[in-house]
Amino acid sequence: MSPRRILFIQTQGENAGAQEISRLVGAGLGARGYDVSHLFFYRKSPSFDAPPNTRYCSHDRPRGVLGALKFPMQLLREIRAIRPDAILTFQHYGNTVGGIAARLASSAPVIANQVSARMLMNPLVRTVDLALGMFGVFDLITVNSSDMLMDYARYPNNYSKRLRYIPHGFDLKTTDLTKQQARAAFGLPPDVPLLGSVARLNAGKRLDAAIGTLADSPDWHLVLAGQGPHEAALRQLVVEKHLETRVYFTGELPPERIGDFLAALDVFVFPSRAETFGLAAVEAASAGVPVVASDLPVLREVLASDGQPAALFVDAADRCQFTDAISRVLNDASLRADLIAAGRGLHARYSVARMVDEYEQLLRDLLAPVPQLAPQS
Structure with a gap:
């Protein structure tokens, strides 16, 4: 047959x-x-x-x-x-x-x-x-x-x-690189609080909100992996806010490099207006990166294991709330540990x-x- x-x-x-x-x-x-x-x-x-x-x-x-x-x-x-x-x-x-x-x-x-x-x-x-x-x-x-x-x-x-x-x-996004090695591989600074996201660069991903959080936090840096129709607008926003030395664009990455990219991050930000699953955030959480995500019902459903949230959820359209949530993750070791532990359980679920x-x-x-x-x- x-x-x-x-x-x-x-x-x-x-x-x-x-x-x-x-x-x-x-x-x-x-x-x-x-x-x-x-x-x-x-x-x-x-x-x-x-x-x-x-x-x-x-x-x-x-x-x-x-x-x-x-x-x-x-x-x-x-x-x-x-x-x-x-x-x-x-x-x-x-x-x-x-x-x-x-x-x-x-x-x-x-x-x-x-x-x-x-x-x-x-x-x-x-x-x-x-x-x-x-x-x-x-x-x-x-x-x-x-x-x-x-x-x-x-x-x-x-x-x-x-x-x-x-x-x-989903496949686990693994790497053999340390955080410092991963940052060096992408030309990123070794000793700064680094936020990041993997996304198609369109308006629905609301990555301008992620850029906006840097205005109140002069030591934070942001790296975006992906390409899409909103890239030029995002780059222009970076120039307007004088953030050229703190925001980086890697372009689109092949699947085998996502693990290296995630290893470089301190926090994965996911401020989408709408999602049907949120695969990029799930991959990040499962790789052990703390996630701050839009407070959407679908993300609360998907980003959880054994009843524990695998992300900190926030109204990402509110810059103060979004910035405060990221700051909490960066500064609260206990919260980070809880998010990482829940994220590690996602691979068994999916x-x-x-x-x-x-x-x-x-x-x-x-x-x-x-x-x-x-x-x-």
């Missing part, structure tokens, strides 16, 4: 949370005998750590009339060439555009993965997503937190009945193997057994 062909469809190739989850699920299914391919609309980042069997509809983001005409045709061609038995779509454009293309090019069942908070979605995209779920373009829809499940369960039954809750798994088990069960439920040919006499 030929292995089942599983196709993952996503918007852009970059080192971010959704891509990390699809990489882990794809690798797990591949190890279990599935034939896994990844299809991205385009490659956004030159440093993207592409998984095996990766294809792109375009090497750059499609632009202009010609690009808009060529892209959907190439997307359909790629899906038909792979001939998948099942399709998993990720990100809101991957779900909507990819879901429609999947139905046009293939009879394979479609599992849409909701990794975008509804409040941050374009209203038109949100409406299209609702319609695709209502009318069965998506066979199943996965969400990665109980908070998100409750949010999407408000949709009409023909959408909500397709929802399945599968928590993210197992990659368990995540892959649950996706494999969805595939088994959707895919009819392959008929066995009767032996010829």
Whole structure:
């Protein structure tokens, strides 16, 4: 029997949370005998750590009339060439555009993965997503937190009945470097209180709030790892506040360097306006870095182990509260120890193997057994 062909469809190739989850699920299914391919609309980042069997509809983001005409045709061609038995779509454009293309090019069942908070979605995209779920373009829809499940369960039954809750798994971000070695590796000062974050640099991550905390704390420094559409605005804010000697941008980092980056930090800051899981904060906490995070229900749910919070939660939009919370973590050894201990327990809670088990069960439920040919006499 030929292995089942599983196709993952996503918007852009970059080192971010959704891509990390699809990489882990794809690798797990591949190890279990599935034939896994990844299809991205385009490659956004030159440093993207592409998984095996990766294809792109375009090497750059499609632009202009010609690009808009060529892209959907190439997307359909790629899906038909792979001939998948099942399709998993990720990100809101991957779900909507990819879901429609999947139905046009293939009879394979479609599992849409909701990794975008509804409040941050374009209203038109949100409406299209609702319609695709209502009318069965998506066979199943996965969400990665109980908070998100409750949010999407408000949709009409023909959408909500397709929802399945599968928590993210993650790989531990380890390193052999000491804090001083890690700072030296990134060109960071060795003897300052260092805050940091790993994020896509967009407005929803609210990293301007992290920069704002430095105004009242002249000895603090901040390092940001990632790339995104808000980077120029963040750099301009740094200049306006005369913080050029205290704020650093590393650019996007491959997964294997995240552990080194986290080892350099005293506090991981996570001031997002909205999240569906908060993978970067979970990775930081599990690596033993104290986390100060936005007080969102989903983060209180996810950043906890054995009933103990693995982050200090705060209204990150309030600069005084945010600054005070960071100061508490820097100056209270007992609080730091409690946060680190709770963070170390997250890896057992969010197992990659368990995540892959649950996706494999969805595939088994959707895919009819392959008929066995009767032996010829």
